[in-house]
Amino acid sequence: MSIIKKSLLQGSVAAVLALGASASVLADSVTFSGWGGALQDAERKAYLEPAAKALGVTIKEDNMDGLAAVRAQVMSGKPKWDVVELGSTECAQAQQEGLVEPLDYSVIDATHVDKTVVSSHWIASHAxxxxxxxxxxxxxxxxxxxxxxxxxxxxxxxxxxxxxxxxxxxxxxxxxxxxxxxxxxxxxxxxxxxxxxxxxxxxxxxxxxxxxxxxxxxxxxxxxxxxxxxxxxxxxxxxxxxxxxxxxxSHDCLVVPKGAPNKALAMKLIAQIMKPESQAMLATLIPYSPVNAKAYELPIITEQLAARLPTSPQNIDKVVAxxxxxxxxxxxxxxxxxxxxxxx
Incomplete structure (x- = not known):
């Protein structure tokens, strides 16, 4: 999350998710680094575990405390992370500094995401x-x-x-x-x-x-x-x-650090995170709002839940980006x- 959510950090962890993957496929892995705490716990269930199963890969996890950590890894020439979640201002800063890879929108479907939070080098993950x-x-x-x-x-x-x-x-x-x-x-x-x-x-x-x-x-x-x-x-x-x-x-967003070791898999992981099913599942676990509008068409987001989410059809015209x-x-x-x- 952004600068404004550093309070969610609860130390660094490294977990491996290998659901549904055979031993021969487990050589393929991708590392996701987020804010930790309750948010990353929810993301594990909504995003990472389903993605590991769908892609047949290992998804490793880590925590970080913002853009400075991404900058340090990229400047070292040996970044460890493949997908990182930052605040949207940090994502824009990372793009400006040349710290992140361009995203592959032939893999990532951003059709139903507001264009103001879709950049050539980052995409909003939730609001x-x-x-x-x-x-x-x-x-x-x-x-x-x-x-x-x-x-x-x-x-x-x-x-x-x-x-x-x-x-x-x-x-x-x-x-x-x-x-x-x-x-x-x-x-x-x-x-x-x-x-x-x-x-x-x-x-x-x-x-x-x-x-x-x-x-x-x-x-x-x-x-x-x-x-x-x-x-x-x-x-x-x-x-x-x-x-x-x-x-x-406000939004958190996803980036791929410059020189990420598994760039192709990183694009596929982001594509999985942006699916309406993943977005909707996160909202049921923690009050963060989908950015893929198709998520609101799924029955998992009830009318009662939608009323508590800022990007829902009943609230989106009330908020100021x-x-x-x-x-x-x-x-x-x-x-x-x-x-x-x-x-x-």
């Missing part, structure tokens, strides 16, 4: 959204959209993500910027919007687990949070709710400006 969530039993006023969130007259205690990406977009939407006019981001305007509610922000969270705990403990009345995290809190019986109206849609292309060009300067804002 998630940053939403406004609130405690239904709060005695204080709560926000149920970005406009209310950034209104200082709404006095409830709130929390925001301690990174400029997503937080800047949320602030501008809260200040009335239309989604179609969001990029290029007006950074100074966003800082002014954030400044006016800064005294009411009781926590700037960094880890997804922390955001969920803030809601469970009622340390905040409302907050910006990833949809998967608030879904877990709500499913546990807590009286909380959230809305996809204006939610910020984050631009990795803008962030890859501007992230360093904006990160410095945001850090200065937090420090003052």
């Amino acid at each position: 998630y959204a940053t939403v406004v969530a609130w405690a239904e039993d709060s005695g204080a006023p709560v926000a149920k959209n970005w406009q209310q969130f950034f209104d200082p007259q709404v006095k409830g205690a709130r929390a925001l993500y301690r990174q400029p990406w997503l937080t800047m977009e949320a602030a501008l939407l809260g200040d009335g910027v239309a989604p179609k006019d969001l990029y290029p981001l007006d950074v100074e305007r966003a800082i002014k919007v954030l400044a006016r509610i800064k005294p009411q922000v009781v926590n700037w969270w960094s880890a997804g687990a922390d955001s969920a705990q803030l809601l469970r403990s009622r340390e905040v009345d409302f907050l910006a949070i990833w949809n998967g995290r608030v879904s877990e809190v709500k499913a546990s019986g807590e009286p909380v709710d959230y809305s996809f109206d204006g939610a910020l849609l 984050v631009s990795p292309q803008w962030w890859v060009k501007n992230q360093e300067a904006v990160r410095q400006r945001f850090a200065l804002f937090l420090a003052n």
